Amino acid sequence: MRMRAAGRQGQRSGLGARAGCSAAAQVRAGGGAGAGHGCRQAGPASDPAPGLVLTSPASLPTPRCWGPAWAPPALGPFPAPCLSCLSAMASQKKLQGLVAATVTPLTSDGKINLSVIGQYVDYLVDKQGVKNVFVNGTTGEGLALSSQERKQLAEEWVNQGKKKLEHVIIHVGALSLPESKELARHAAEIGASGISAIAPFFFKPKNKDALVAFLREVASEAPHIPFYYYHIPPLTGVKICIEDLLDGIKKQIPTFQGVKYSDTDLLDFAQCMDKYNKEQFLLLYGVDEQLLSALAVGATGAVGSTYNYLGQANNLMFQAYANQDFALARKYQFCIGEFLSFVFKLGFGVAQTKAIVTSLSGIPMGPPRLPLMSASEEFIMKAKAKLDSLPFLTTYPAK
Numbered sequence: 001m002r003m004r005a006a007g008r009q010g011q012r013s014g015l016g017a018r019a020g021c022s023a024a025a026q027v028r029a030g031g032g033a034g035a036g037h038g039c040r041q042a043g044p045a046s047d048p049a050p051g052l053v054l055t056s057p058a059s060l061p062t063p064r065c066w067g068p069a070w071a072p073p074a075l076g077p078f079p080a081p082c083l084s085c086l087s088a089m090a091s092q093k094k095l096q097g098l099v100a101a102t103v104t105p106l107t108s109d110g111k112i113n114l115s116v117i118g119q120y121v122d123y124l125v126d127k128q129g130v131k132n133v134f135v136n137g138t139t140g141e142g143l144a145l146s147s148q149e150r151k152q153l154a155e156e157w158v159n160q161g162k163k164k165l166e167h168v169i170i171h172v173g174a175l176s177l178p179e180s181k182e183l184a185r186h187a188a189e190i191g192a193s194g195i196s197a198i199a200p201f202f203f204k205p206k207n208k209d210a211l212v213a214f215l216r217e218v219a220s221e222a223p224h225i226p227f228y229y230y231h232i233p234p235l236t237g238v239k240i241c242i243e244d245l246l247d248g249i250k251k252q253i254p255t256f257q258g259v260k261y262s263d264t265d266l267l268d269f270a271q272c273m274d275k276y277n278k279e280q281f282l283l284l285y286g287v288d289e290q291l292l293s294a295l296a297v298g299a300t301g302a303v304g305s306t307y308n309y310l311g312q313a314n315n316l317m318f319q320a321y322a323n324q325d326f327a328l329a330r331k332y333q334f335c336i337g338e339f340l341s342f343v344f345k346l347g348f349g350v351a352q353t354k355a356i357v358t359s360l361s362g363i364p365m366g367p368p369r370l371p372l373m374s375a376s377e378e379f380i381m382k383a384k385a386k387l388d389s390l391p392f393l394t395t396y397p398a399k
């Protein structure tokens with residue numbers, strides 16, 4: 001909490017610095033959107049801040065096996081965070097443990113329902129022991145929301161989370177680069193603790209360089225908060241190997257902080273842990289049913305939909321693992337697996353997650369947005385009965 005406050009302080013100084021610098025600051029060449037940035041440094045746009053290594057097109061690696069028409073994307077300078085932002089970033093409490101991928105409450109007529117977010121925050125913190133959220137992601141139906149809705153949700157989460165949540169990460173990925181940049185800028189301006197983006201998945205990046213060039217443009221709109229790449233190949237179809245992606249990425253994206261890793265490729269994940277943990281990259285695991293395997297190779301954090309309602313059980317699994325009580329940790333993972341494997345067979349996705357969260361929290365999360373269809377009554381009944389048959393997951397030892 002204290003650190004969060006420090007982050008906010010830094011954020012404020014960032015905005016202050018922007019005001020202070022504005023007369024002298026030059027807008028980045030071609031960067032019409034530049035006016036919204038915090039942390040612009042005075043001086044010519046091409047002046048890198050001391051200590052920041054900026055990559056010019058000439059120093060990009062030669063692409064592998066890519067047609068003759070390929071040219072490395074032109075990279076503009078990455079805006080340099082001011083010193084107070086850098087120190088705020090360094091003092092922000094390290095993101096670790098569980099991050100709930102929040103659902104987006106909708107009214108029965110399909111509008112976003114901001115009125116329950118405050119209650120939702122309290123439920124996560126008090127009932128689930130979860131103090132970090134990932135907003136507008138897959139579970140939050142981010143890609144089914146308008147930009148305006150995404151911004152309203154982001155603001156509500158940041159405001160309601162003040163003094164209660166430690167990290168509010170806003171997913172800003174979109175199919176269009178300007179939209180993603182605008183969401184990134186907005187998240188930074190409202191005081192989010194970090195941003196994340198998936199790879200665009202209609203026109204897909206064909207290789208690492210194209211993906212990094214896209215992510216860099218997005219991250220550069222929020223130059224004083226951490227950026228996480230959201231790797232979810234089962235949904236995006238973008239299967240760029242993360243071990244390769246991380247190689248040299250800090251040079252291109254100075255705010256790069258880690259990956260939300262929603263794939264079952266534990267070899268790639270483990271290679272990343274082994275090679276890049278030293279660089280302080282955070283590798284947040286995103287396949288909840290396999291979390292214990294990720295802990296075994298060194299993961300210290302996880303983002304997922306089930307932490308909305310199995311937060312306590314997963315916290316206890318983390319704790320058992322940390323205490324080297326592997327039998328207990330396995331018992332939690334097996335039990336979580338029993339529930340998930342049961343609901344997978346019934347058909348499980350965001351709509352079903354919303355129904356389960358509604359039923360367990362008592363907060364009306366509403367239907368999903370089309371083309372997703374509401375979970376059936378039968379699903380809700382069976383899922384609830386299954387959870388009731390696994391009291392180990394939902395009753396906790398007194399603290």
Ligand SMILES: CC(=O)N[C@H](C=O)[C@@H](O)[C@H](O)[C@H](O)CO
Binds near residue numbers: 101138262288303305
């Ligand atoms: C595809 C998807 O939504 N994955 C989520 C996070 O990335 C997970 O939290 C899953 O919902 C969870 O592991 C259950 O499969």
Ligand SMILES: CC(=O)C(=O)O
Binds near residue numbers: 134137
């Ligand atoms: C699960 C997750 O992280 C998401 O819903 O985006």
